[in-house]
Each structure stands twice: as structure tokens, then as C-alpha cells.
Amino acid sequence: MQYGNAVAPSEQVSADARKAVEDALWAPSVHNTQPWRFGLRGARITLSADTDRRLDVADPDGREMLISCGAALYNLRSSLRALGYTPRVRLLPDPDRPHLLADVDLEPGERPDQQTLREHAQIRRRRTHRGGFRPDPVPAGVLAAIRHDAEREGARLVEAVDADVKGALAALTTAAEHVQQRTGSHAAEIARWAPSPRTSRTDGVQERAYPQQVPQTTPHFPARDFARGHGWGAPSSQDVGTALAGLTLLLVTGGDAPADWLRTGQAMQRVLLRATERDLAAAFHTQALEVPELRRFISAHFCNGAHPQMLLRLGVPHGEELGTVRRPVEEVIEET
Numbered sequence: 037m038q039y040g041n042a043v044a045p046s047e048q049v050s051a052d053a054r055k056a057v058e059d060a061l062w063a064p065s066v067h068n069t070q071p072w073r074f075g076l077r078g079a080r081i082t083l084s085a086d087t088d089r090r091l092d093v094a095d096p097d098g099r100e101m102l103i104s105c106g107a108a109l110y111n112l113r114s115s116l117r118a119l120g121y122t123p124r125v126r127l128l129p130d131p132d133r134p135h136l137l138a139d140v141d142l143e144p145g146e147r148p149d150q151q152t153l154r155e156h157a158q159i160r161r162r163r164t165h166r167g168g169f170r171p172d173p174v175p176a177g178v179l180a181a182i183r184h185d186a187e188r189e190g191a192r193l194v195e196a197v198d199a200d201v202k203g204a205l206a207a208l209t210t211a212a213e214h215v216q217q218r219t220g221s222h223a224a225e226i227a228r229w230a231p232s233p234r235t236s237r238t239d240g241v242q243e244r245a246y247p248q249q250v251p252q253t254t255p256h257f258p259a260r261d262f263a264r265g266h267g268w269g270a271p272s273s274q275d276v277g278t279a280l281a282g283l284t285l286l287l288v289t290g291g292d293a294p295a296d297w298l299r300t301g302q303a304m305q306r307v308l309l310r311a312t313e314r315d316l317a318a319a320f321h322t323q324a325l326e327v328p329e330l331r332r333f334i335s336a337h338f339c340n341g342a343h344p345q346m347l348l349r350l351g352v353p354h355g356e357e358l359g360t361v362r363r364p365v366e367e368v369i370e371e372t
Contacts, residue, residue: 049079049142052119057369059115059159061362063305065104067229068241070363072105076371083109083138093225094326099297105137106301111159112140118156121145127295137298158312163358165317166259168251168279169351178314182307189303194339196284201338205284206255208330212323213258230262243268244359253281257321270358282351288342300345317353
């Protein structure tokens with residue numbers, strides 16, 4: 037790759053575009069559904085939603101699907117910058133093709149600086165955490181930086197500082213988890229995306245992606261029961277007792293349309309890469325945001341009317357790093 041104003045040969049552009057798509061696949065997605073498809077044509081990459089992978093029960097409007105795709109889009113942008121390109125992004129470029137989420141044009145850029153390279157290096161290190169956190173505090177400077185990161189992408193982080201607010205969000209998460217566990221269609225959807233340990237699948241939340249025993253946090257934010265009573269999960273050498281809940285954060289937007297959901301995903305991934313660079317991790321709790329009445333309640337009482345898109349806990353992870361799987365790039369890419 038040549039930097040500055042020189043244009044790379046078309047073969048190099050195609051190879052770099054493919055590398056960037058390979059990085060994009062390492063974005064987090066709801067239940068690891070990986071609901072995206074990419075197209076390569078010359079110096080343009082397209083991102084589309086794979087609606088066959090939408091959660092019809094938990095996510096009928098596709099909000100979480102588009103947040104997941106937005107996270108993949110941010111990885112794509114980060115990878116292209118690290119390769120020396122300036123990615124030019126147009127969100128939702130064709131109203132007649134609602135599943136076409138973004139056109140990304142590769143333009144020659146400058147040599148990447150060290151921060152760009154450090155961010156890119158976190159893409160395959162990042163893992164979703166599903167447990168408690170150590171007592172080590174999140175440095176104030178890091179919290180300020182991730183707030184700025186979210187705002188740069190069109191979203192905002194709201195911290196639940198007050199113990200009563202934190203407790204209320206934990207209680208609402210617990211209530212939503214109980215409601216969903218009692219819903220047969222929701223249980224079937226979880227079962228579809230949480231395969232047994234014998235699976236050869238390259239998607240879904242697999243056994244090594246969640247702990248066999250989850251420590252009790254104060255307040256307690258329940259984890260999804262991906263094992264469904266079978267005792268599956270990654271064993272831990274840590275003492276399973278109590279652990280800290282970490283910082284409780286709501287990622288919110290002013291609007292609540294598909295473009296806002298895509299911006300949320302980009303903001304979330306930018307925050308996560310910054311956190312991973314500082315050896316922090318995030319746990320996600322979307323249960324209450326999947327129940328419309330509870331999502332409206334959280335908006336009115338804890339977000340000053342803004343739209344809550346993601347609830348996450350952030351801190352220094354307690355326990356071993358969990359595993360994950362990704363589909364091969366050939367399954368999600370089309371070159372023309």
C-alpha cells in the first residue's frame with residue numbers, strides 16, 4: 037500500500053478490502069448471530085443486513101441486528117484506516133433497498149498513526165465478558181475518553197452513578213429475564229442460537245463463550261441462561277462467589293431510527309476497542325431493552341427521554357478469557 041496521494045493498484049485494493057472484511061467479522065453481535073453480508077466491487081465495500089439471522093422474537097424491528105451491523109462497520113473502518121485508506125461511508129444509501137446499510141468507498145489516505153494501529157490491534161482481542169469484575173477502578177481518563185468516543189459516533193454514554201439507579205436497572209434486567217424465560221417462543225429462539233457442545237457451527241453462543249458458573253454481583257445483573265439447565269459452560273479456576281458489577285452504562289441516542297441504530301453499533305464498538313486496549317471488558321444486558329414497556333420506562337426515568345440502545349457493565353474482568361467463533365469470510369462476502 038502506498039500512502040498520500042498515490043493510488044494503489046486495483047489488485048491491492050481488492051486484497052485490502054477483503055482483509056478489512058475479515059476484521060469486520062470480529063464485531064460482537066446479539067447471540068453471535070453475525071447478521072451481515074458484504075459485497076466487494078472495485079474500491080467499494082457494501083454492508084447489508086442478513087435478515088434470516090434476525091431474532092424474530094427478541095428483536096422484531098431489527099434494532100439489535102442493525103446495532104450488530106454497525107459494530108461490524110466500525111471494525112471495517114478501523115481496519116481500512118490501519119491499511120492506509122480513508123473510508124468514505126454513506127449510511128442507508130438507497131431508500132428502495134432498506135437492507136443495504138452502508139456503502140464504503142476506499143480512498144487513499146495517510147500513513148496510520150500509532151493510535152490507529154493500537155485500536156486496530158484490539159479487534160481480534162476483544163471478547164464479550166459474562167461475569168463479574170475485579171475491584172480495580174476504571175481510570176477517570178479512560179471513562180472520559182470512551183464518552184468522547186461515543187459522542188464522536190453520534191451516541192452518548194449515561195453512567196448509572198447513583199446506587200438506586202444501578203439497583204433499578206439490575207432489577208429491571210432481572211424482571212425482563214424472568215418474563216423471557218417464561219415465553220416459549222423466546223426460549224426456543226435462545227435454544228436455536230445456543231447450540232450444544234457437540235456442534236460444529238461457526239455462529240451462536242457456544243459453550244466456551246459463557247462461564248459454567250456466574251458469580252453473584254451486587255447489584256446482580258442476571259446473565260442469559262444459554263446452558264438451559266444442562267450445566268454447560270467454560271469452567272473457571274476462580275472462586276465463584278461475589279464480584280463487583282463494574283460501571284453500569286447506558287448507550288443512548290436522540291433518535292430511534294435505523295440510522296441511529298447503526299450509529300449506536302459504531303459507537304459501541306469504538307468504545308469497546310478503547311476499553312480492550314486498557315485491558316477492560318464489557319458485559320451486555322439487553323433483556324429489559326427487548327421488552328417495549330421496560331425500554332420506555334428506562335427512557336423516561338433514567339435517560340431524560342433519550343432512547344436507550346444498549347445496557348452494559350464495564351470493568352477489569354474477573355476470570356479467564358472466554359472463547360468465540362466466527363463464520364469463514366467466504367460465507368458472508370460476494371465479490372463482483
